Amino acid sequence: MTVASPDPRTATNQAPPLVGHNVVTADRALTEAVVRHGAAEVVDDLTSLGAEAGSAEAREHGMLANRHHPGLTPYDRFGNRVDEVEFHPSWHWLMERAVGHGLQAAPWEQQAAGDPYAHLRRAAGFLAWSQTEPGHGCPISMTYAAVPALRADDAIARTWTPLLAARSYDPGVRPRSSKTGALAGMGMTEKQGGSDVRANQTEARPTGDDGWYALHGHKWFTSAPMNDVFLVLGQAEGGLTCFVVPRVLEDGTRNRIDVVRLKDKLGNRSNASGELELSGTLAQRLGDEGRGVRTIIEMVAATRLDCVLGSAALMRHALAEASWHVSHRSAFGGLLADKPLMQNVVADLAVESEAATALAMRLAAAVDRADDPHEAALRRIALPLAKFWVCKRTPAMVAEALECLGGNGYVEDSGLPLMFRESPLNSIWEGSGNVNALDVLRALSREPEVLQAWITEVGAARGGDARLDRAVDDTLALLGEAGAGEAGPEAGARRLAGAMAACLQGSLLVRYAPPEVADAFCGSRLGPAYGGTFGMLTSGSLRAVVERATPTV
CATH class of the missing domain: 2.40.110.20 (Butyryl-CoA Dehydrogenase, subunit A; domain 2)
Structure with missing residues (x-):
């Protein structure tokens, strides 16, 4: 029996362009x-x-x-x-x-x-x-x-x-x-x-x-x-x-x-x-x-929020392209989305994106409720925390999403190279990572109400996940240790800011996200064994996480 040769002018096993979907309702x-x-x-x-x-x-x-x-x-x-x-x-x-x-x-x-x-x-x-x-x-x-x-x-x-x-x-x-x-x-x-x-x-x-x-x-x-x-x-x-x-x-x-x-x-x-x-x-x-700095500080606060939103947008866009691609591309005898290791990677990307989105929307809600003392204090501390953490996480996340597309993701027409080049921007604009980490220290030292706002916010999830509870306790201990050592608190500012931001994200996911998302986040981001590389989740509900994140047309 003779098998017809494929027509080299016709592409097969390629994901269709991700168009015709609703970017809001699909998220x-x-x-x-x-x-x-x-x-x-x-x-x-x-x-x-x-x-x-x-x-x-x-x-x-x-x-x-x-x-x-x-x-x-x-x-x-x-x-x-x-x-x-x-x-x-x-x-x-x-x-x-x-x-x-x-x-x-x-x-x-x-x-x-x-x-x-x-x-x-x-x-x-x-x-x-x-x-x-x-x-x-x-x-x-x-x-x-x-x-x-x-x-x-x-x-x-x-x-x-x-x-x-x-x-x-x-x-x-x-x-x-x-x-x-x-x-x-x-x-x-x-x-x-x-x-x-x-x-x-x-x-x-x-x-x-x-x-x-x-x-x-x-x-x-x-x-x-x-x-x-x-x-x-x-x-x-x-x-x-x-x-x-x-x-x-x-x-x-x-x-x-x-x-x-x-x-x-x-x-x-x-x-x-x-x-x-x-x-x-x-x-x-x-x-x-x-009074120039004091005058323009409200502009800085608003643009910092947009840095978080812009990074969350890059994450979501990269995730959408990656999850769409693997749900249409076959390799080694089946869809990429069904391969356990690829499923782990995309689920991990989805968890990262959802954590960023949840924190960004919480901050936006605080702007609407600025007359509430708790909301104002939370906004003051959570903005530099989110600006530091979410923007720092974006380049690695976008790079991993690009890799899901393989060589297709490395060419300009896919849109992923632009996203990757853009991914460091928001960590630089409106204060680099160091500037925002130091701003966290400044707020904690001068405005005692901001620490109480953070404790109240993460405390709302107390008892929901033992790993989150332990991470919050460890972070409070880290706050107590600030200033130890010859370099003082400044040398540990990034470590503190990252821990506080991750606890905020974990609190939101434990309270509001599906259990499989919260479980994956707390089991990976809040433990001492977290290696920082995507695709190392241990949760058994990865398919549900991937399906939740994949756009539909």
């Missing part, structure tokens, strides 16, 4: 967390966003926005300095929908109007929509984060907040009064200081107009230099001060913001990250002189 960890902290109606509100995020069109626009890099035009054809950045149409497609879905500053006005779940809804939407393409989330995030900082001056906040919260994407270099919507950015980092913003050298000189200054300096890393307004730090006579810098002045004159170059980055290429020179750049003081 049970996300939807259950939203209902838990909010209401089922919030999930309903996000269903259309989820469907669009999982479409073939969105996937194509995400690829195109990174394939066609933004370009800087310093001068027009007549020799006039214009400093404009041009983006591919796919960038604008993504931005228009992100703004239209209210993922920028809309929640602040929704909350003021009485919406009890405004920030939870936005956080879930941001996590889901970021899976289309990560780069455009940066200007969306900065716009969201600018509003609480602008509240340091009521008049300035009233001027800018309605435009930043508007669901109208209105790009272009024009004065504020002629726009239907606006986007915000920030410029804190300088080349001599990095995270040490108190070392900033940008000078702020009063112009004589009430509250206005001329800035002279160099900003080393400013994302989205085409945004309409920026929050920057500069040295005034009274010390480090926060300023509001409009891209265009109200008379239509372009403010003196020279884009020296666009950065050649490791991760996404869709977003333009620029190096700016300020030479007589006009800026309005925000808050008192010398």
Whole structure:
């Protein structure tokens, strides 16, 4: 009997593209967390966003926005300095929908109007929509984060907040009064200081107009230099001060913001990250002189939340691609998803993703309940904990998901290489791992209520799993040991932050996740034998974990 040779022009045993699914409703960890902290109606509100995020069109626009890099035009054809950045149409497609879905500053006005779940809804939407393409989330995030900082001056906040919260994407270099919507950015980092913003050298000189200054300096890393307004730090006579810098002045004159170059980055290429020179750049003081860090700290807190959300989005996207692939790809006589070792790996990835999602949504709910003292204290300590831990876990998790696809995951068309390159970003932005671990120590030493908030939160799961109880006790003992040794508490800050974050995640999973998920987490992440490599779970319910995490179309 002659067996026909396969046609080499037709691919077989390949997973179909993961398109046509709803990114929100297919994510049970996300939807259950939203209902838990909010209401089922919030999930309903996000269903259309989820469907669009999982479409073939969105996937194509995400690829195109990174394939066609933004370009800087310093001068027009007549020799006039214009400093404009041009983006591919796919960038604008993504931005228009992100703004239209209210993922920028809309929640602040929704909350003021009485919406009890405004920030939870936005956080879930941001996590889901970021899976289309990560780069455009940066200007969306900065716009969201600018509003609480602008509240340091009521008049300035009233001027800018309605435009930043508007669901109208209105790009272009024009004065504020002629726009239907606006986007915000920030410029804190300088080349001599990095995270040490108190070392900033940008000078702020009063112009004589009430509250206005001329800035002279160099900003080393400013994302989205085409945004309409920026929050920057500069040295005034009274010390480090926060300023509001409009891209265009109200008379239509372009403010003196020279884009020296666009950065050649490791991760996404869709977003333009620029190096700016300020030479007589006009800026309005925000808050008192010398209170720059205190003024901008609320912006930092909001962007740290988005770092956690962005990393959770990368995890979920990578997991979805991996679980989808192994459920369609056969090898060694059967589906990869049925192979015990692959099942262990994907289940482990699913546990990591669910733990990140659960913690991220808990933090978003705390923003909605900021008037509650426990919620405010928990947010204060849990934000740097989550920023440190979730963002640190992301690169290894995405790398393992990429490996599930084998060589198919190593090519750009799969989307996994972009995710992998992007995966270290959120651990660097808004304070590196060390900065956040040290912030945990600072909060514990200066604000005793934050430790009580952590104890209360993890204590809510007391008795639910002996391994979690033991990990909490060990972490409290570690807190008691802080300061021992020649290096003092600083040397052990990462160990402490990781332990506290893992206990928070474990508490949420023990209380709310399916038993097989909580069991796998506590048996792997909270024990002293944890090796850090995925695929070493010992639970016997791995298939259920994988099925829970695999998207359906």
